[in-house]
Amino acid sequence: MPSDPGKSVSDYREIAARYDHATRWINDVRLEAVAALRLRKGETVLDVGCGSGFSFAPILEAVGPAGKLIAFDHSPELLRIAEGRIADGGWMNVALLESTAEAVRPNARPSAMLFSYVHDVLQSEAALDNLFAHTAPGARVAICGTKLWPWWGAPVNVYLYATHRNYITNRRENFGRPWAKIEKRLRNFKVKVKWPPGWRYLATGTVR
Numbered sequence: 583m584p585s586d587p588g589k590s591v592s593d594y595r596e597i598a599a600r601y602d603h604a605t606r607w608i609n610d611v612r613l614e615a616v617a618a619l620r621l622r623k624g625e626t627v628l629d630v631g632c633g634s635g636f637s638f639a640p641i642l643e644a645v646g647p648a649g650k651l652i653a654f655d656h657s658p659e660l661l662r663i664a665e666g667r668i669a670d671g672g673w674m675n676v677a678l679l680e681s682t683a684e685a686v687r688p689n690a691r692p693s694a695m696l697f698s699y700v701h702d703v704l705q706s707e708a709a710l711d712n713l714f715a716h717t718a719p720g721a722r723v724a725i726c727g728t729k730l731w732p733w734w735g736a737p738v739n740v741y742l743y744a745t746h747r748n749y750i751t752n753r754r755e756n757f758g759r760p761w762a763k764i765e766k767r768l769r770n771f772k773v774k775v776k777w778p779p780g781w782r783y784l785a786t787g788t789v790r
């Protein structure tokens with residue numbers, strides 16, 4: 583089944599209020615993904631499917647006030663939480679857009695792109711076509727998320743299918759190798775599966 587944006591918006595409407603608490607156990611890999619972008623002061627960063635804006639603070643810390651963060655998501659409820667974060671941080675250099683990845687029009691060319699726990703976006707060629715059309719060759723990309731275990735981890739995978747049902751609409755495609763589509767668009771692609779527990783990965787590369 584392909585990614586289903588309509589279901590995703592409605593699933594996140596249900597879980598938005600508890601999203602930050604429910605996802606606290608992935609904070610470390612999300613922070614590692616931002617660090618892997620090796621951001622410099624003054625850079626422009628695109629946070630793909632930014633959700634409630636967990637990654638905003640470390641990105642903005644790295645790019646400084648002269649940098650710029652463009653962040654988008656298609657969930658209005660998560661974006662309201664992201665807006666609260668921006669207000670609390672007093673950040674003036676964030677452009678927050680309500681859009682799908684397939685249609686978003688970033689208002690500047692990013693030199694770095696973050697894909698943090700956005701499996702549905704990673705499985706949408708239309709989304710990747712659009713995002714890469716707005717990004718210059720050489721831009722750095724970091725990707726993190728959940729992956730299934732190999733066949734011998736089948737019992738864990740049953741658990742992963744169940745626990746991700748409200749977060750990923752397309753668990754049938756590439757859940758064991760979530761980077762399969764974006765990998766082809768990147769140079770110097772590297773992926774690290776994080777053991778334990780082995781269902782998290784961090785990948786990096788640069789836009790061809």
Ligand SMILES: C[S@@+](CC[C@H](N)C(=O)[O-])C[C@H]1O[C@@H](n2cnc3c(N)ncnc32)[C@H](O)[C@@H]1O
Nearest residue numbers: 631632633636655656657681682683698699702
């Ligand atoms: C698991 S959340 C991750 C949010 C955030 N990146 C993080 O690390 O906490 C997945 C996010 O992808 C968004 N999303 C899924 N498909 C999308 C699409 N086609 N266009 C825009 N956002 C999408 C969802 O609304 C949700 O906010």
